[in-house]
Amino acid sequence: MAAALKLSSLFPLFSLLCFVSIFLLLSIFRKASISSSATQPKFIQFRPIDPIATPRSDPTAAGDSYCDYSDGSWVYDPDARFDRYDSSCKEIFKGWNCILNNKSNGGDIVKWQWKPRDCHLPPFDPIKFLHTYRDTNIGFIGDSLNRNMFVSLFCTLKRASNDVKKWRPAGADRGFTFVHYNFTIAYHRTNLLARYVRWSANANGGQLEALGYTEGYRVDVDIPESTWEKAPSFHDILVFNTGHWWWAPSKFNPVKSPMLFFEKGLPVIPPIPPVVGLDKVLKHMTQFVEKTMRPGAIKLFRTQSPRHFEGGDWDQGGSCQRLQPLLPEEVEELFSLKNNGTNVETRLMNQNLYEALEGSSILILDITRMSEFRADAHPSTAGGKKHEDCMHWCLPGVTDSWNDLFAAHLNRLKIRN
Numbered sequence: 369m370a371a372a373l374k375l376s377s378l379f380p381l382f383s384l385l386c387f388v389s390i391f392l393l394l395s396i397f398r399k400a401s402i403s404s405s406a407t408q409p410k411f412i413q414f415r416p417i418d419p420i421a422t423p424r425s426d427p428t429a430a431g432d433s434y435c436d437y438s439d440g441s442w443v444y445d446p447d448a449r450f451d452r453y454d455s456s457c458k459e460i461f462k463g464w465n466c467i468l469n470n471k472s473n474g475g476d477i478v479k480w481q482w483k484p485r486d487c488h489l490p491p492f493d494p495i496k497f498l499h500t501y502r503d504t505n506i507g508f509i510g511d512s513l514n515r516n517m518f519v520s521l522f523c524t525l526k527r528a529s530n531d532v533k534k535w536r537p538a539g540a541d542r543g544f545t546f547v548h549y550n551f552t553i554a555y556h557r558t559n560l561l562a563r564y565v566r567w568s569a570n571a572n573g574g575q576l577e578a579l580g581y582t583e584g585y586r587v588d589v590d591i592p593e594s595t596w597e598k599a600p601s602f603h604d605i606l607v608f609n610t611g612h613w614w615w616a617p618s619k620f621n622p623v624k625s626p627m628l629f630f631e632k633g634l635p636v637i638p639p640i641p642p643v644v645g646l647d648k649v650l651k652h653m654t655q656f657v658e659k660t661m662r663p664g665a666i667k668l669f670r671t672q673s674p675r676h677f678e679g680g681d682w683d684q685g686g687s688c689q690r691l692q693p694l695l696p697e698e699v700e701e702l703f704s705l706k707n708n709g710t711n712v713e714t715r716l717m718n719q720n721l722y723e724a725l726e727g728s729s730i731l732i733l734d735i736t737r738m739s740e741f742r743a744d745a746h747p748s749t750a751g752g753k754k755h756e757d758c759m760h761w762c763l764p765g766v767t768d769s770w771n772d773l774f775a776a777h778l779n780r781l782k783i784r785n
């Protein structure tokens with residue numbers, strides 16, 4: 369993510385602030401999670417907004433319609449052949465190319481296959497996908513984890529159809545049209561979805577100045593970042609995410625450079641913590657999308673991608689050197705809120721997401737549960753950085769399975785209409 373920062377001097381103050389905000393968070397959640405089960409906290413089972421999973425009166429969608437693709441396990445097949453794409457796909461960001469970077473299990477990662485518990489997840493068929501989505505535009509809108517998913521889809525489709533035009537539709541960071549199919553995919557880079565800029569105190573004073581703020585980031589909760597503001601009117605299918613940057617003190621340092629939220633151009637007073645700002649952003653962005661989208665557009669919000677730092681955070685020597693997926697009990701140990709582990713933001717983020725999107729027309733694409741197992745599938749030391757990368761995913765890898773789920777979800781929506 370961002371460059372390293374000397375936190376040592378700030379650390380005591382910092383931990384106090386973390387403690388206070390986690391404490392606040394926990395007291396908010398206590399209300400919502402009284403009945404957590406022993407093995408799984410309630411919010412992971414809580415899937416209020418998956419209307420596509422319950423089309424009870426639709427006979428054509430029988431069978432698989434009750435399937436929850438996100439509930440299952442990873443099964444190892446030593447003879448699995450992976451011919452979806454390979455490490456020569458140019459779009460793979462260098463640090464994610466674990467095979468070229470000689471990560472010891474780089475080739476093994478795709479031998480683990482996701483098997484939903486109660487149903488069959490069809491293998492991704494790129495030709496069929498391109499046929500089905502002829503004259504369609506798909507936009508991935510979010511942080512580098514959404515780019516990771518975008519790259520996986522691009523490489524998969526490119527293998528089936530070579531005739532691509534590279535361009536940047538509707539303000540995208542990168543994009544491609546598969547000319548023969550008039551099919552476009554693009555990645556719109558945005559960390560918070562909302563627009564944010566550096567903020568410093570004004571010499572003439574103001575409400576934030578009066579409260580002692582001198583530096584920070586102004587986050588306009590009701591203004592989309594310009595990188596994607598045109599995306600809803602361009603794309604037919606939108607895949608959103610946001611997450612890691614809301615828990616990134618190296619950039620949005622709660623002391624030195626806090627997030628300062630603005631609404632209708634004015635500072636929100638009293639100032640609110642990031643987790644409350646996130647709720648406001650999600651509400652406003654949902655309204656913005658519903659107002660500006662193409663008629664009939666499909667909108668999915670991808671749930672939080674888990675990180676797997678163990679033994680410290682990314683800037684504290686944390687690492688992810690496992691060569692096999694975690695066992696279910698290890699997943700709980702690493703991610704349960706109760707343990708307040710290094711990667712606790714995964715489930716906190718989802719809780720916010722589920723609440724904010726409830727009742728909206730945005731559907732959830734739940735990839736969290738399946739990905740929580742895959743501590744083996746990050747670039748780790750093969751990421752080529754000073755710190756281990758336990759956040760992004762090796763390609764080929766886990767985001768290929770996200771796209772399997774994505775295709776299955778889209779297919780279900782199609783059957784339904």
Ligand SMILES: *[C@@H]1O[C@H](CO)[C@@H](O)[C@H](O)[C@H]1NC(C)=O
Pocket residue numbers: 383384386387390391708
């Ligand atoms: C959670 O973990 C953070 C960072 O390790 C720590 O500073 C904080 O005190 C913990 N909070 C709770 C409620 O245990």
Ligand SMILES: *[C@@H]1O[C@H](CO)[C@@H](O)[C@H](O)[C@H]1NC(C)=O
Pocket residue numbers: 468469470
């Ligand atoms: C990976 O291994 C190959 C073959 O041993 C070597 O040529 C290449 O330089 C290595 N790549 C990296 C990034 O270490």
Ligand SMILES: *[C@@H]1O[C@H](CO)[C@@H](O)[C@H](O)[C@H]1NC(C)=O
Pocket residue numbers: 503504505550
């Ligand atoms: C390509 O698809 C777009 C919709 O995304 C459509 O408006 C346009 O007419 C199509 N072009 C052709 C040549 O079919």
